Amino acid sequence: MTPPAIERILFTEEQVDARIREVAAEISARYEGRDLKLVAVLKGAVFFLCALARALTVPVKIDFLAISSFGGHSGQVRIAKDLDHPIEDEDVLLIEDIVDTGLTTRYLLQSLAGRSPRSLGVCTLLDRSVRRIAQVPVDFRCFEIPDRFVIGCGLDYKQLYRNLGYIAVLNPDKNREV
Ligand code: IMP
DSSP, rough: OOOOTEEEEEEEEEEEEEEHHHHHHHHHHHTTHHHHHHEEETTTTTHHHHHHHHHHOOEEEEEEEEEEEETSOEEEEEEEOOOOSSSSSSSEEEEEEESSSHHHHHHHHHHHTTTTTTTEEEEEEOOOOOGGOOOOOOOOEEEEEOOSOOTTTTOTTTTBOOOOSSEEEOOTTTTOOO
């Protein structure tokens, strides 16, 4: 039974798993013969990172960043936990849970680009391009989604629901402030 917080399921666990494997095959082909550094943003991208990394056939390293927001809804963020290792001369793929306004991704790309990686790409589980403010390059995306707040597969509402295996639209009647 789905929790009452859910209005409808957008993508089932089977659909998510299958699509992640397809995108992993695209990435493996693109980076064939090279090592790949996956950089994921805590905490939302962790579930996607694990599923994706297991399906890749190129050698993979992983590292994590954490960010915190300030300035209300203006999209201003700062790095609260930085990478453990340098990325100089590495092929880096930034792993995102969702690219929404694109403001977070733009900030992170600027920060990572300044560290002289050999290449820098973006891979996101979800893309809500209708809300884009900052035009950022998205190299790999699993799903385009409508303009609704979603949960599951790492995405939270008040820190809950990250562990759902599917992607669902939150029920606004049960979660009045959304
Ligand atoms: P941005 O607007 O592209 O900067 O996205 C910022 C962050 O907001 C994302 O990385 C997510 O953590 C969070 N976020 C955006 N939309 C949703 C959603 O529908 N559900 C849960 N988190 C979201």
